[in-house]
Amino acid sequence: MPSSTEPRTLPVLPLPEGVVLPPMVVTIALESDEARRAFEAADDGELLLVPRVGRDLARVGAVARIESSGTLPGGTVALVVRATGRARVSAGVVGPTPGLWVEAEPVGAGEPTDEARRLGAELRATLRALFETLGGRGLGAALAGVDADDPGALADLAGWWPDLGDERKVELLETVDVEARVALVLGWAKEALAEAELADKISTDVREGIDDQQREMLLRRQMEAIRKELGDDADAGEAVDSYRERIDALEAAGVADDVVAALRKELGRFERMPEQSMERGWVEGWLDTVLGLPWTERTDDVLDVEAARAVLDADHTGLDEVKDRIVEMLAVRKLRAERDVEDPGTPRRRPGAILALVGPPGVGKTSLGESVARSLGRSFVRVSLGGVRDEAEIRGHRRTYVGAQAGRIAKAIAEAGTMNPVVLLDEVDKVGSDWRGDPSAALLEVLDPAQNHTFRDHYLEVDLDLSDVLFLATANVLDTIPGPLLDRLELISLDGYTEDEKVTIARDHLVPRQRAAHALGEDEVTLTDAALRAVVTGHTHEAGVRELERRLGRVLRKVAVRIAGGAATPVTVDEDDLVDLLGRPRFTAEEVADRTAVPGVATGLAVTGAGGDVLFVETTAMDGEASLQVTGQLGDVMRESAEIALSWVRSHRDEVDVDAEALARRFHVHFPAGAVPKDGPSAGITMTTALASLLTGRPVRGDVGMTGEVTLSGRVLPIGGVKQKVLAAHRAGLTEVILPARNGPDLDDVPEAVRQAMTVHLVDDVAQVLDLALTPATSADEAPAA
Known part of the structure; x- marks a missing residue:
């Protein structure tokens, strides 16, 4: 190609696959109409070879000179072309003949820089190592044919690299700067060399491993032959004899015939298998497992x-x-x-x-x-x-x-x-x-x-x-x-423990166990019953005693620090000492009263995977189209209960003493602790009470908890988990509980101490719930507005 950089008008021969880089000499079959028109248009013997990138053409093509042409056996015309340089496609033009013509701007390589020459030398060494590793030593002649002072031509030699994809070859063609082009190919060559060396190492290791296995197998066979000649095949024989003795003992002890028969069958296979067989190890493992079962061992029950x-x-x-x-x-x-x-x-x-x-x-x-x-x-x-x-x-x-x-x-x-x-x-x-x-x-x-x-x-x-x-x-x-x-x-x-039971468990079981765990003697530290009760009521809120034991462990660790520091013993921990050891109480009996001090909040009782718990229901109303919104990660059953509660209040507005205008608003019912999934019908009367409290302005009594399913007619239906719910109410400091009347027999499961400490109201109509749970109207008038 002439050295001029003036734009030239050239016909384009699109390459459907492959990339041609200078100074490659390739044969191209003219299978498409575009290719044939490009050949006919190249009256001066030059055309532009442009590879396809998806549906478009590349931005840079190779200027090629037609060396010769001919016809293939199938009748297709083929050209032999030599790429002489690069040209950047600037715009499409109308040519003198049909076909695709473009205005191409020749791009010359220029004089290579010192860095390009240095990279070229490194690239030459890397390519030579790569071709030797891959076994392509014949490509050494191609490397030798490239001028050492022309690193750009050396980089373009990657066009003959069979493992280099067309996308990378197009990238190489479009990289005009010599130094950048050499650095690009050098990176690819180093990557390929590392992969080739790794694959060669793995192949060598596998080959050596197979050789070692064959050698080991041969030596083992020779060893077996030597042992047989010497009569020294004791190891395998001892294992078989040991298994046979154990099987005979099981048979004599009266173990089932099918078990003994299976053991003898597998022992026969084990005895016939060669020692190096992989399956021998599997059979040996099965024999060890079955013989390891205590077929003949039983303990006599102590039936006192x-x-x-x-x-x-x-x-x-x-x-x-x-x-x-x-x-x-x-x-x-x-x-x-x-x-x-x-x-x-x-x-x-x-x-x-x-x-x-x-x-x-x-x-x-x-x-x-x-x-x-x-x-x-x-x-x-x-x-x-x-x-x-x-x-x-x-x-x-x-x-x-x-x-x-x-x-x-x-x-x-x-x-x-x-x-x-x-x-x-x-x-x-x-x-x-x-x-x-x-x-x-x-x-x-x-x-x-x-x-x-x-x-x-x-x-x-x-x-x-x-x-x-x-x-x-x-x-x-x-x-x-x-x-x-x-x-x-x-x-x-097992529904949980009462407060008194927790104190007893802590005194008799948890404290001694934690004292031993923290290297403290019984005569070194003592916790009074008042301190234990304060930990139970103020620092734990659970059905079991796991958190209680952790809190007691924390108390004893702090006492251990004092004793290790030289404090006098014995140390007695009383209720007043807990603030220094555990901090302020986390739970207080006043929490429920604080939450229900305003109208629209009621205290329900629920059962979760962690036992019984109190459940607060908050309601509010706002101007807008009459509707109901329920939030708090609730299931479908609980959402339906909220709709039933509002429907009952609307249908009994005269009994609740609410005017129609107050009911024609947008209501929002919320269950705090939204991260905890909640579902079930037992919050029905709680939601009804919260809505009635909101609409009447009468707060719900802070000492009352409730649970029960409500129907559209106002009936209160029975629910489950009565014992867990009553215990949860007792732990929360409530003194009265409202339950469905048909759950009365379930109160027999509640500990006597809890029944005596709490007042239980059995109801069968939601109107009774409102009479019991809401504060009197006179008190509501004096209460602050919600």
């Missing part, structure tokens, strides 16, 4: 009912209903054992009750399981099911899978060391299901007395008798337990 009751009383304060049920279960087992001895020929069905301890966190569900095991003299194993989503966690993996192992039930039996342990299935309400199966469905066989005597683990592939295992389950809530699984459980509710 009085002693069992003493153990439960020593370990736990309160929970009388739970203790009574456990003692009943032990009494039945004792009678069955005695009757079996007196009349062994009479078949008796085993009691199939699976006790499920349901209650909020921290009420002692897990520790109760330990106490049951201790009272029976059995081993105790805890199986945590929270978050389990794979059915194989219960039934085990099939042996065809790599890494297969037995399920959690079989592992628990092996861990216990006996076939009749107490197994606590913890957090059954948090078992999930997905594409890996449904673990709760697998638990059905485990917990069914009619089936679990032949429980089959997928890994063991032999029947495992679980009929003598005492299963206990724990859960926080029942809603997430599938119905078929819930049907197999006998529910025992």
Whole structure:
């Protein structure tokens, strides 16, 4: 191409694929009409080769000279062209002949800079190393043919690089500056060289590893041959003899024939397998697992009912209903054992009750399981099911899978060391299901007395008798337990502790445990009952005692700091000392009264996963189109209850003493603590009371809590969780509770001390609720406006 930089008018031959860079010589088949017109227009033998970028053409093309032309065997015309330089496409023009013509501005390379020459030398060395690593040593001639003083031509040599994509080649074509072009190709070459060296290293390592494996296999075979010649094949023989002795012992002890037969079959396979076989290790693992189960081990139950009751009383304060049920279960087992001895020929069905301890966190569900095991003299194993989503966690993996192992039930039996342990299935309400199966469905066989005597683990592939295992389950809530699984459980509710019970638990159990945990002696620190009660009422607000134990631990840590600093002992912690040790109380009995001091706020009672709790309902009204807005992350049932409450107030405005104009406004009902999901019908009378309070200007009494479902006719329907709700009201400092009349029998579950401390009103109509909960009208007139 002439050295002039004057714009030239050239025909364009678009390249549908590939990129041509100077000084490449290529053959181009003229398969399109555009290509043929460009060839016909190149009367002076030059045309512009422009690659396509998507649907458009590149900004820079290669000026090419036609060296020769001819016809391919199929009749297609082909050209041999040599790229002589670059030209930037400035604009399309009308040419003298049909076809695509452009005004092209030649771009010269110019004299390379010193930095370009330095980069060119580095690029030459990198390309040579790359081609040698890839095995393309023939390209060394191409490198040698490029002038060492022309780094731009060296960079353009990348046009022949087969692994370089068209996008990068177009980028290279459009990079006019020599130094930038060389730096660009150098970066690509270094990247490719690093990948090639890594691939070469991996290939070498794999080849060497295979050689090592073949060498090891050969040596092992030679070693086996030597051992056989010397008669020294003791190691493998000892393992087989050991397994055979253990299997013979199981057979002599009366273990089921199918178990013994399966063990002998797998031992025969193990004995025939070569030592280097991978499957030999799998068979060995199966033999160890099955033989590791305590097929012949059982503990004798301690069936002393009085002693069992003493153990439960020593370990736990309160929970009388739970203790009574456990003692009943032990009494039945004792009678069955005695009757079996007196009349062994009479078949008796085993009691199939699976006790499920349901209650909020921290009420002692897990520790109760330990106490049951201790009272029976059995081993105790805890199986945590929270978050389990794979059915194989219960039934085990099939042996065809790599890494297969037995399920959690079989592992628990092996861990216990006996076939009749107490197994606590913890957090059954948090078992999930997905594409890996449904673990709760697998638990059905485990917990069914009619089936679990032949429980089959997928890994063991032999029947495992679980009929003598005492299963206990724990859960926080029942809603997430599938119905078929819930049907197999006998529910025992642990609804929380009263204030007096918490003080006793803290004195008898928590403080001694925390003293030992913080290296304090009984004669070094003492907490008075007044201090314990102050911690219970002012620093904790829970159904259980977990937070209470943490607070007591904090008190004892601060006392330990004083003693370690030289303070005199013994240290007595009284109620007045708690401000320095724990800070100001977090909860006060005046909170409810403060919240309900203005009209439109009522105190409800609810049950959450953490136990019973008070629930405030706030209402307000504003001008606008008559409507209702409910906020606070509520479910559909609770939103419907809010609509029912407003509809009742509107339909009974004369009884509530509200005029029609006040009801034709926009109402907003809000439940604070919006981060906590809430749903259920039991807040119906609470919302009705809050709306009536707002409209009449009569505040709700601060000492009253309520719960109950309301209907459009004003009936108050029964709800669940009475005990937890009443205990929550007692913890919050309320003195009166409004409940549906049909929930009266449920009050028998409430501790006697709480029933005596609180006044319970049983109602069957919402009008009664308003009479009990709202302050008298005369007081409302004197109250400040909301």
